[in-house]
Amino acid sequence: MKKLILIAAIAIGILPASAQKHQTQNVIIVTLDGMRWQEVFRGADSALISSNFTEDKEEVRKKFWATSAEERRKLLFPFLWSVISKQGQLYGNRDLGNKDEVANPYRFSYPGYNEIFTGFPDKRMNTNDPITNPNMNVLEYINKQKGFEGKVAAFASWERFPQILNKQRSGLAVYSGYVDVNKPDANERIKYLNELQHNVPHYLGDSTRLDFITYEYSKEYIKQFKPRVLYMAFDETDDMAHAGNYKSYLERAKQEDGYIKALWDMIQNDPVYKNKTTLLITCDHGRGEKPLDSWKHHGAEVAGAEQTWFAVIGPDTPSSGEVKTATISYHKQLAQTIAQLLGLNFEANAGHEVGDAVTSVMK
Template sequence: MKKIAILAACALLSAQAFAQVTKTKNLVVVTLDGMRWQEVYRGADSAMISSKYTTDQDEVRKKYWAPTAIERRALLFPFLWSVISKQGQLYGNRDMGNKDELSNPYHFSYPGYNEIFTGFPDARMNTNDAITNPNKNVLEYINRQKGFEGRVVAFSSWERFPQILNTGRSGLPVYSGYADLKNADASPRLKYLNELQHNVPPYLGDSTRLDFITYEFSKEYIKQYKPRVLYMAFDETDDMAHAGNYKFYLDRAKQEDGYIKDLWDMIQADPFYQNNTTLLITTDHGRGDEPIDKWRDHGTEVKGSENTWFAVIGPDTPPTGVIATPTTTYHKQLAQTMAQLLGFDFKANAGHPVGDAIKTVMK
């Protein structure tokens, strides 16, 4: 008994010693499924525009083409390049020698999201099937911390997140695919979205809903319930790439950048979130590059699909813009980075060390 008491006291002292004073009190995480680093940092690709994968090529050039990469990327991601590049940080610009990569060897969605939220690659997470993830994730860890209980929520277009985030164990509210929000006190707008999502054309299939519905749910939920942590997962960039439609891939990327801008503007106008919220944006995997047909694909055999990126803005993040140091960050580091931004030390399953937090993200 004495040994147990001593161990408990040591654990408490260790936690107290770790506790950080951060200005970040709330966290918003957004993922753009399968969004390549090439378009994020270079803008629209001239070879892709001129290829069989682009319909209405003249229209696409008019909307997204400019002589320099700096101009092109600003056309495609105006919020990312007008706000985050000036007030936050961007990682993974391989043209400047900075790399952001996956640690898992599979380079597709479920393994990628597992790595982001559990802090390590798991060889068992090698499928997109509806298997239940045995690994503790950082969102459920935060949800169990004082002041965050019941204040963490996820909305996703892809239907797989209840398994990825293991809602049966974690207890997290995860509204994925066409899942309705069933809160009895939900606002009329949220109740209307429950109805609307079942009536819009199912362009992405019977299980994956449109990104604008996921965005609207997230926005209205923030307005009413003021979550401390919100995760919003978009899907259409990956869908359009797999379909081989480069025009729609670009259109969806710009649309999602606009959704993020609107959400950030709303947050910054809300006294509950203003100047105390960090926003982190990333992707679950990259895509191929050469030969050109590999743009549609990703996976173990597709070279370059391990190459990713992320962006962050918030009160604890120095406004250093594009990181140009010749260093490599890994997606397994993002879970601990999220936790430490909120002043916590995330511990995963026994025997599985979590990737170290990315210290340059924090002052």
């Protein structure tokens, strides 16, 4: 009888549209630190390939160059442009008039991640130092909701995320830098990764582990612990850009696209996640474009460093592909977007503002 009443209520429109259609039960968030929108939508940059910033120019051209932007971007980001472009949405192609930006004035990592997860471009967060973030973040909020307790985790290559996400206050599972997964029931693969990450060369220094390790941890954690929200933060694109190594910047971007594809394929073959999971991919800030060497940099004084992008795919997101409308979105809107994809409303009890959700990502 209850089932018949429910069906009747949906049929005559008594239940709200969100209750009738909402399918997302899990969210995976991925960030590619400092990845420019220019490469995402245009592919490899011919000026940078021809410059002193690129070694092995002919090899790079063979791997990443094609005559059209559509061909080039698919060579660089095959998952974005063969799967998300058909089944999801991509925002931030300024060549089409669609803009995505950070709202914070600083345009570097800590302020960018604070904005994404707190929905608030806090002018106090003008640092990459290990300062504990006073603002409540959306992962912390979700972790306190019924059915999500202990089901939210973050894996990051850069060591700063325990402060950005205020692990001490939030109680979130945050594994960043060279922090081990210290769960006593961790499987043998995770225990092996705990050992491996300390033994591989620290090419990125002692504060940032290889993105491969971050990906492997995330994958194994999903397999064993079935989190409902997982955040995976890559870093190497930013490192290679700061080093002025355009070849490695492109190679790391393609590699991370491959990690994301493998993760998506895995969850789509897992009945816990299949057709119940939304994936959101973005970055923390943009980079410069002109003069040419400004691609290495970002920050308040770098023109274009506020210009960003994001992509979404999931059961509640219309498959409209590349968004071509002349609108502008801000990263302060992503926290509420993540919450509403899960049927929640992010309310920051610390009293700070929260940007409105990007409602076009939901049916």
